[in-house]
Amino acid sequence: MTFSTDVHYARRLDEQDELAAFRERFVVDDPELVYLDGNSLGRLPKQSLDRARDVVARQWGQGLIRSWNEHWLDLPRRVGAKIARLIGAADDEVTLADSTSVNLFKLTGAALRVPRTRGRTKIVTDDLNFPTDLYILRSAAELAGADCSVHVVASPDGMTVPFAALAEAIDSTTALVALSHTAFKSAYVYDMPAVTNLAHEAGALVLWDLSHSVGAMPVSLSSAAVDLAVGCTYKYLNGGPGAPALLYVRRDLQESIRNPIAGWFGHHDQLAFHADYQPAAGIRRMLTGTPPILSLALIEPGVDLVLEAGVERLRAKSVHQTEYLIGLWECLLAPLGFALGSPREPERRGSHVALCHPEGLRIARALVDQMHVIPDFRAPDTLRFGLCPLYTTYAELHRAVSALHDVTRDGRYRCYPGRRRGVT
Amino acid sequence: MTFSTDVHYARRLDEQDELAAFRERFVVDDPELVYLDGNSLGRLPKQSLDRARDVVARQWGQGLIRSWNEHWLDLPRRVGAKIARLIGAADDEVTLADSTSVNLFKLTGAALRVPRTRGRTKIVTDDLNFPTDLYILRSAAELAGADCSVHVVASPDGMTVPFAALAEAIDSTTALVALSHTAFKSAYVYDMPAVTNLAHEAGALVLWDLSHSVGAMPVSLSSAAVDLAVGCTYKYLNGGPGAPALLYVRRDLQESIRNPIAGWFGHHDQLAFHADYQPAAGIRRMLTGTPPILSLALIEPGVDLVLEAGVERLRAKSVHQTEYLIGLWECLLAPLGFALGSPREPERRGSHVALCHPEGLRIARALVDQMHVIPDFRAPDTLRFGLCPLYTTYAELHRAVSALHDVTRDGRYRCYPGRRRGVT
Numbered sequence: 001m002t003f004s005t006d007v008h009y010a011r012r013l014d015e016q017d018e019l020a021a022f023r024e025r026f027v028v029d030d031p032e033l034v035y036l037d038g039n040s041l042g043r044l045p046k047q048s049l050d051r052a053r054d055v056v057a058r059q060w061g062q063g064l065i066r067s068w069n070e071h072w073l074d075l076p077r078r079v080g081a082k083i084a085r086l087i088g089a090a091d092d093e094v095t096l097a098d099s100t101s102v103n104l105f106k107l108t109g110a111a112l113r114v115p116r117t118r119g120r121t122k123i124v125t126d127d128l129n130f131p132t133d134l135y136i137l138r139s140a141a142e143l144a145g146a147d148c149s150v151h152v153v154a155s156p157d158g159m160t161v162p163f164a165a166l167a168e169a170i171d172s173t174t175a176l177v178a179l180s181h182t183a184f185k186s187a188y189v190y191d192m193p194a195v196t197n198l199a200h201e202a203g204a205l206v207l208w209d210l211s212h213s214v215g216a217m218p219v220s221l222s223s224a225a226v227d228l229a230v231g232c233t234y235k236y237l238n239g240g241p242g243a244p245a246l247l248y249v250r251r252d253l254q255e256s257i258r259n260p261i262a263g264w265f266g267h268h269d270q271l272a273f274h275a276d277y278q279p280a281a282g283i284r285r286m287l288t289g290t291p292p293i294l295s296l297a298l299i300e301p302g303v304d305l306v307l308e309a310g311v312e313r314l315r316a317k318s319v320h321q322t323e324y325l326i327g328l329w330e331c332l333l334a335p336l337g338f339a340l341g342s343p344r345e346p347e348r349r350g351s352h353v354a355l356c357h358p359e360g361l362r363i364a365r366a367l368v369d370q371m372h373v374i375p376d377f378r379a380p381d382t383l384r385f386g387l388c389p390l391y392t393t394y395a396e397l398h399r400a401v402s403a404l405h406d407v408t409r410d411g412r413y414r415c416y417p418g419r420r421r422g423v424t
Numbered sequence: 425m426t427f428s429t430d431v432h433y434a435r436r437l438d439e440q441d442e443l444a445a446f447r448e449r450f451v452v453d454d455p456e457l458v459y460l461d462g463n464s465l466g467r468l469p470k471q472s473l474d475r476a477r478d479v480v481a482r483q484w485g486q487g488l489i490r491s492w493n494e495h496w497l498d499l500p501r502r503v504g505a506k507i508a509r510l511i512g513a514a515d516d517e518v519t520l521a522d523s524t525s526v527n528l529f530k531l532t533g534a535a536l537r538v539p540r541t542r543g544r545t546k547i548v549t550d551d552l553n554f555p556t557d558l559y560i561l562r563s564a565a566e567l568a569g570a571d572c573s574v575h576v577v578a579s580p581d582g583m584t585v586p587f588a589a590l591a592e593a594i595d596s597t598t599a600l601v602a603l604s605h606t607a608f609k610s611a612y613v614y615d616m617p618a619v620t621n622l623a624h625e626a627g628a629l630v631l632w633d634l635s636h637s638v639g640a641m642p643v644s645l646s647s648a649a650v651d652l653a654v655g656c657t658y659k660y661l662n663g664g665p666g667a668p669a670l671l672y673v674r675r676d677l678q679e680s681i682r683n684p685i686a687g688w689f690g691h692h693d694q695l696a697f698h699a700d701y702q703p704a705a706g707i708r709r710m711l712t713g714t715p716p717i718l719s720l721a722l723i724e725p726g727v728d729l730v731l732e733a734g735v736e737r738l739r740a741k742s743v744h745q746t747e748y749l750i751g752l753w754e755c756l757l758a759p760l761g762f763a764l765g766s767p768r769e770p771e772r773r774g775s776h777v778a779l780c781h782p783e784g785l786r787i788a789r790a791l792v793d794q795m796h797v798i799p800d801f802r803a804p805d806t807l808r809f810g811l812c813p814l815y816t817t818y819a820e821l822h823r824a825v826s827a828l829h830d831v832t833r834d835g836r837y838r839c840y841p842g843r844r845r846g847v848t
Binding site for chain 1: 453464465473476483486488490491523524555566567576667668685688697699712717718800
């Protein structure tokens with residue numbers, strides 16, 4: 001089929017989509033709503049409705065304290081092991097814990113205290129990284145000592161960071177290279193093996209934030225020999241709002257790292273209530289306090305759907321869909337002043353597409369209020385369209401671009417003041 | 425009525441209990457089960473069943489990302505303000521966040537960096553404190569610098585700590601006094617105003633862990649001029665397994681403290697995605713990452729029940745119930761070798777009663793398996809009986825003591841090996 005801006009073309013693509021049936025596995029109560037913000041908060045799997053009832057009514061209500069042993073103590077590692085399969089890690093290298101921010105703090109703090117980084121004082125990151133990552137890295141650096149600092153490599157185009165710029169920043173004083181694998185705004189995707197290798201050659205550890213990758217992008221932490229990773233479960237994994245985050249530590253590092261927030265869930269003999277802390281063997285030592293079970297338990301149904309569909313197939317559809325969206329942009333939106341804010345090469349682009357327009361904020365509001373299309377907006381001028389190949393259809397993308405086109409061409413956004421909205 | 429070990433006496437006490445109707449507000453699917461572990465995990469309020477459905481199906485499933493603005497962003501502070509009324513704090517002094525352990529780390533780290541504690545290197549706590557509190561205090565001390573250390577005041581009887589012992593430990597080098605208001609094992613309750621005053625006179629800050637107090641004990645943080653506090657929501661507040669924890673900072677300290685894990689939920693303009701961190705005004709700066717919404721949202725129904733019953737009335741019933749239980753112990757259990765592991769004076773005792781027996785572990789197992797009575801066990805020899813005045817009946821206490829008596833007298837625990845179980 002030849003690309004066309006016609007809606008019939010979109011419908012034919014949906015008919016040929018071998019993953020189309022997965023949409024039925026999600027709650028889609030309003031078929032008129034075009035939801036393109038699954039990269040902030042994924043949709044609700046139908047299975048999670050049953051799971052919520054079971055966890056609350058049966059496990060909590062009936063099982064009471066007994067459910068800790070029967071259902072909950074093992075949950076972080078059990079679901080972590082499933083996520084491990086999505087990111088090319090071993091079962092015992094991934095757990096669920098806390099928030100992405102807290103996990104990033106813990107792993108950064110741990111990285112700065114392993115023998116290998118002793119005497120090294122620099123953390124290297126970039127300005128494409130999610131802002132909270134920058135705050136957390138600076139927090140951890142400050143606690144590590146006055147001479148430790150965070151070096152932020154600047155993106156020359158606000159969209160990508162050249163390998164050479166990273167290579168220049170990473171040197172023999174670098175303790176840790178901490179980057180988002182897929183950038184939250186532009187969807188730029190780093191070459192994980194190459195950057196990891198670069199860091200390792202300089203003697204540094206590397207930590208990847210997989211928040212905008214996991215569930216959408218094939219990642220192989222093991223084959224790239226990645227040291228540390230964190231990531232969200234409420235985006236492409238559809239784990240629910242604020243669901244606990246993933247935390248990865250390569251197996252051969254696990255015995256040498258120390259959790260800077262040592263708590264009873266990471267104690268080697270948690271229920272003995274020893275006055276002295278002894279870290280558990282393996283990844284469990286990175287746990288701290290009591291995990292929020294209801295939020296934790298609802299991660300699994302979304303992960304199961306991704307496993308069932310397969311990350312490679314999801315990635316193939318995602319690439320095809322982002323290409324389709326960019327094709328529509330080129331024909332319909334570029335003439336109206338929209339710039340592409342994501343890399344053009346699919347292998348350097350994640351599962352969302354950024355479109356920039358000086359009136360982006362007001363246009364986003366008009367899309368939501370008038371057109372029943374939900375993208376999200378990132379200051380100062382970026383609309384993000386998140387494509388979740390488990391449930392996003394080509395027809396939805398066509399409707400979103402048509403709406404964007406009409407709202408902009410007709411100036412229907414001009415009734416709005418310039419206020420922000422949206423949460424990743 | 426004169427105290428009696430007869431079950432009819434227990435039934436008459438239940439008939440006269442003005443809070444008895446609150447039991448109907450909880451899911452009690454198995455009326456034969458005597459659940460005395462509400463100080464580890466409180467029962468499920470019926471209202472929480474509806475709330476869970478609403479949060480998952482409607483707020484997440486239908487509202488999707490829009491629910492952040494409509495329901496979730498304000499949740500930590502809105503429910504925090506309700507909890508503030510239970511602990512004698514102002515609305516804007518309490519928020520919900522993370523786990524108790526992580527909050528303790530954040531507040532301890534913050535306390536060690538305010539101007540008032542500069543040059544002070546000692547954190548004072550005691551060995552009645554919950555083990556994770558000790559681990560966390562040491563973690564925070566270690567990150568604060570090599571000269572910072574945790575001084576653990578020893579309890580001479582494993583049950584209480586004399587005021588004089590604390591007074592001896594707190595000196596001009598003390599930065600922070602961090603204690604559990606109600607001890608997790610013995611239920612010993614500190615004189616909060618007196619200890620707070622002692623710390624303040626030495627120029628130190630004070631941090632109370634309210635985990636075993638909030639919802640069961642009247643506490644007035646404001647009138648005692650308490651600086652900092654944390655606490656669990658899943659015990660006497662019935663917020664659900666691992667529900668996020670409370671965090672309190674006295675208002676006049678809020679602008680001077682810095683969150684050692686600075687994250688985007690504590691940024692003054694969170695959705696502007698600034699590269700630089702600027703703390704929010706007030707308590708919100710102590711938030712870090714995205715909170716686990718499903719667990720967070722289910723805290724409110726339990727808090728509402730405590731507010732409706734009133735902490736003073738709950739405390740009066742709790743005192744009466746613990747006195748009743750101790751009366752039964754004296755007549756029926758002391759002769760079988762059980763020692764009272766809680767203070768005898770009700771004003772120094774929280775809402776659980778500890779009974780110690782050399783065979784405590786096996787006896788606890790027999791109670792659960794054979795008698796359908798759930799206490800919990802804390803190594804090496806302590807059975808805890810948690811009395812939640814919202815739903816615990818006198819008849820249940822009578823049944824529990826009768827079961828304990830029979831199991832012990834008849835040696836019916838001897839079939840069990842010595843393995844641990846239980847989670848607070």
